[in-house]
Amino acid sequence: MNFETIKSNIKAFVEKELITLEPWILNAEWEEKLPKLNELREKTKAQGLWLPQIPKEYGGLGLTNAEHGEVSEILAANPYGHYCFNCQAPDAGNMEILIEFGTDAQKEQYLYPLLRGEIRSCFAMTEPDHAGSNPVKMGSVALKDGDNYVINGHKWFTSACDGASFAIAMLVTDPEGDNPHERASQIIVPLDTEGFEFVRNVSIMGHTGGGWESHAEIKFNDCKVPLTNVLGKDGAGFAIAQARLGPGRIHHCMRWIGICERSLDLMCKRAVSREIAEGEYLSDKQTIQNWISESRAEINAARLLVQDAAHKIDIQGAKNTRAEISIIKFFCADILQKVVDRAIQVHGALGMTDDIILSYFYRHERAARIYDGADEVHKSRLARAILKKYKV
Amino acid sequence: MNFETIKSNIKAFVEKELITLEPWILNAEWEEKLPKLNELREKTKAQGLWLPQIPKEYGGLGLTNAEHGEVSEILAANPYGHYCFNCQAPDAGNMEILIEFGTDAQKEQYLYPLLRGEIRSCFAMTEPDHAGSNPVKMGSVALKDGDNYVINGHKWFTSACDGASFAIAMLVTDPEGDNPHERASQIIVPLDTEGFEFVRNVSIMGHTGGGWESHAEIKFNDCKVPLTNVLGKDGAGFAIAQARLGPGRIHHCMRWIGICERSLDLMCKRAVSREIAEGEYLSDKQTIQNWISESRAEINAARLLVQDAAHKIDIQGAKNTRAEISIIKFFCADILQKVVDRAIQVHGALGMTDDIILSYFYRHERAARIYDGADEVHKSRLARAILKKYKV
Amino acid sequence: MNFETIKSNIKAFVEKELITLEPWILNAEWEEKLPKLNELREKTKAQGLWLPQIPKEYGGLGLTNAEHGEVSEILAANPYGHYCFNCQAPDAGNMEILIEFGTDAQKEQYLYPLLRGEIRSCFAMTEPDHAGSNPVKMGSVALKDGDNYVINGHKWFTSACDGASFAIAMLVTDPEGDNPHERASQIIVPLDTEGFEFVRNVSIMGHTGGGWESHAEIKFNDCKVPLTNVLGKDGAGFAIAQARLGPGRIHHCMRWIGICERSLDLMCKRAVSREIAEGEYLSDKQTIQNWISESRAEINAARLLVQDAAHKIDIQGAKNTRAEISIIKFFCADILQKVVDRAIQVHGALGMTDDIILSYFYRHERAARIYDGADEVHKSRLARAILKKYKV
């Protein structure tokens, strides 16, 4: 199957199998929709579309970053797109890390079941008491004690923790280390470890959710895991996070662009079909026309920026593409919110309802300007990088 | 009790009785919180603060429009503020109409129980198949048949219908009438009338809600109500709607301003308490400072505009204050969304959660730019009114 | 003459005598238009409208701050409005200071000729090498030497210096003073003082201008003036500047609002008269309608904010109204730029030309966001004041 075929098959799947499920799937509880989603996962496997982003030797389609970006845009039309193909966050990032940094034993125990879709995982980084913008101030620790780490800490926004088999947790392993960026490690913590406390699924935008659709608050109370559960090596936590972040950002942004495309598409459909006076349609109103054109321009600009960043990551590495990665973070998050907001406004009262998907996007994607570094943090960082060249 | 005492008592009540209930009350189902709310209603009655907006002869505090605007701002700090004092939409507007246009019999049957808080009511105007911006295109009809109206129609966004005793419905009574603004009437429809169909509570922003917190889709299938159920007179539907809209707009806008004040207050509290680096707080960041100052300026501006419109309604009538009423509609709705959005951003991940109230405001108040005439409709209307003076 | 008559006479004067002179007066050199302006000044004197802002005992009309605000809005329709009534900056501010702080001798020599319109003056504060936002960092000094101050310094944006008789200069008189806000004084410097160097009229937005319409760069090279030339007392420079700033801000903002009203008026006239297709006018385009309505709303909001600040200055003093004064500074400057920009866009190519006044506003009023404290400085200051209440 060449890439064009893969894309058109994936697009057809999303349109036929997922979009037709809206709004049922948007209003159901996780437990209700899980059987349906598992059924759809079987279909994508059967169609040979499973794990598009994973190297062929691990059973995936082996798409490049840029290619998976395009796929990610298509999948984003529905919130369950990525899940059906087993490339959903945070599992996709965890798979990636395990492939790159995992030992054979780690792969055997954690990676392969994940690739097969038998288990789910989570990623525990954000802490309620420390600003995410300052990773040096993390409070959760994993201290060495013989062959074990003893873990104590408090995390939240541990997405998809509810029902997951293990977490990859960012933990301070060397609190007094000279280099603040080598103080933390990423450690695999099975969730049945004694001392692991599932506090709650935090209610987000009106829903606690459940299963893959949830964001847990958790505590580690003297959890013991063997030293061999560290990823890469002790102190490599930030370096691995950086490695994860670059391509992850590309796929996130492409997902946002997919949401924008879906929203613009709905906007256009509504505009031509809603009659506001005898023979006059919403599409005849210049304000609506402005929104459509501005959205078109901004989405195109965003996509080109993301593709450009993806290309640069490929040729010069994520480390040398930090400026571009910051740019796509805040530029795309801003566009995303604007386009979704316009789409809702074009739909009027209907846009507020869960009869269409826009309200879902509106609620869930507000976080885009906040997570993985608030836009404001990226702007300051980028500016400082730019200004460095000017300082004498 | 003078007005200053009333205000400070109401403010104390909101802070002590309601804000302390957050976030429990934000995350509970209607049925769970109803007993608590009824208990609070008893307290406001006991404190002599019940029905602030209602004339004294009807058992209220007899506040002027401008005074109730100030109260409305205070109550808006929590979504149940208005409810506890029995001045919540849509009941408040229905009371107002019944007082102004109701017959003695109508008052006896519908108004007094409403004033006592024994029943709830709803207002059925919006239709799924017709643009709200064009009232002439309404599709629901009430045709005279002997002593009755026979009502057929389809409405949605009939807020608080679930559990209400009666609706005031806007219905076309004279489809072929020469004056399109005299074709409709407002008619009282008891919800136990045969043929009344409660289709569903429409899921809005992720929740179907229930009770007072719901927005129903309903149908009238050959519902019969006596001709005496009309408000004012046959054909007066629009005139009454206009009369309702002016002061209603003031109170809505003051409610929005109250939400803005609450959001700004939370923004400031967060800014001074969130440490982002050693000894550096969010409040030290210039972007946060900008948001606080811009919010302060915009809220002040919005309040002055609303007070000015209220004053003009008082001296020249709502009809001659249409320009000012359009202005406060779109100006305040715009500010509202901006201020709430900034407050969320200042809170970072916490702002997405239901641990604080901002996510509630974010979801529920997005409708502000849509209902009672989308902002775009008001802008076009206002411009045409302004330009009329320029045309030769 | 009651206030309403004063206003309508002034409005009639501006419309008949000044607006009809556009665009000649916008495109002429200062020397060319001076005779015409002097002629108009004689007319305003003859009509008893001279010096509206000055107390009656000094020969003015004795308007209150709020009243002169209204007049200032009317005068702003044309850039020479204030000049014709001798209430133009910087002379008006200088008159005010001299009335409040001047000795009899100072009044005799500097104030009265100014009131009569026989001489002009300037105010020298801004320095090219020091940020205006930090008054403590001023570099120009006036050191006591016997009965004299010996002045050395470098200023620019000394508006209307070219042809003025004297400057009121802000100068550091006590560089080591404990209280940084008592280090500077305001000192009268006649411009024929030896050592005063007129460097140039700085070219601003394409024009060096001349006379009253210029912004000079100047130097003081060992200029000697008697100690009696100080205003108020030695060290009172900042206090006097503060006293000047409050009411000055009101009048500035009302002038900006006047410019907005003029721009909106032109926008509407153009919209109804410009045919863009058979029978379709610019005024039929929704984008234009949006601009008109948004401008109307924003101008109304700005005016109410300014009136509110004026009222508060009157009852609680400028010192306790600093928050409101900061708000009107940045709020009105922002609105001003937006409204003028929209007006130009509505005029298309014509808006770029000096056939109408908009290009003049566009160029000259860009400074509004910069002078008297950049908007960004006011926002930070205001935020810090707001946040002070929140800090523990």
Next chain:
Amino acid sequence: MNFETIKSNIKAFVEKELITLEPWILNAEWEEKLPKLNELREKTKAQGLWLPQIPKEYGGLGLTNAEHGEVSEILAANPYGHYCFNCQAPDAGNMEILIEFGTDAQKEQYLYPLLRGEIRSCFAMTEPDHAGSNPVKMGSVALKDGDNYVINGHKWFTSACDGASFAIAMLVTDPEGDNPHERASQIIVPLDTEGFEFVRNVSIMGHTGGGWESHAEIKFNDCKVPLTNVLGKDGAGFAIAQARLGPGRIHHCMRWIGICERSLDLMCKRAVSREIAEGEYLSDKQTIQNWISESRAEINAARLLVQDAAHKIDIQGAKNTRAEISIIKFFCADILQKVVDRAIQVHGALGMTDDIILSYFYRHERAARIYDGADEVHKSRLARAILKKYKV
């Protein structure tokens, strides 16, 4: 000379020969600076950099559209960049048209002297009495009379007319033609033709300018030119205008991007050098950082959009790239105004002066949102094109 060498030589020329001339050259009259500019033109010829955009067979460097776009960005750092290399508007567009549509005789008489820089030309399209957005409503006509066209009409914004040898004028040659897009022709009119009336150089943003830096109002009063002066063929006016517009838009947008880069560069230089408090620089302020980062992101996005459009023009023709061309028009014009505005604000009072180039950009480039189709017109057109696919 390969392209990289061409670019670096051009860049060096702009920096060494032009930027060092600021602000003298910004404040001089055309006649004063002409000798200097002619001298610089001799240098670019001597360096083999003359006519970068012109095919080699016509004596140019033969750059592709995309390559000349990059050059155009470099040249834009100074307003005389394009002039020094003889690729300035409107001559460059006229050369292009003459190369593509000119007869041998037309080339001999008009093109070759233009290529050599011996004469200048202008393009007469815009009319004061007709909206530029509606080309069908043009009022100037060229009626056939024997072997001649007899031309009558009124044009303005005929840029660089003052001192030009000929105009290419857009004129209605077939007023009653069935196809409104075949009614007009482009006709060469030597400016010494009898009946040609140079009304005035219109004062734009405070300056009438002169020579190449001017925008004339002109009239054709029974001007006779031979029928052979038509370009292409009679009725081909719009087709030729379209052909001109595509690549012209690319170069315009790249020029705007060059202005943005220059402005951002100045912004950064100022930010790191302006001390606002002891040891604190403008670059430490988060607002300034935001502006720098947002500008960087927006400029990158704009450039990618323009490059993408250029690429599409190359492979699918300008006619099929209309959507992209509309997008870059309004997207880049918007960015341009924002970035220049921010740069001015960062410079404070200095930004208002002609001591640096920003005020020049501010005044001259405000037209970007107006000419070649106001942004609003492009947005409506684009939206209608997008919506066409949705209509049933």
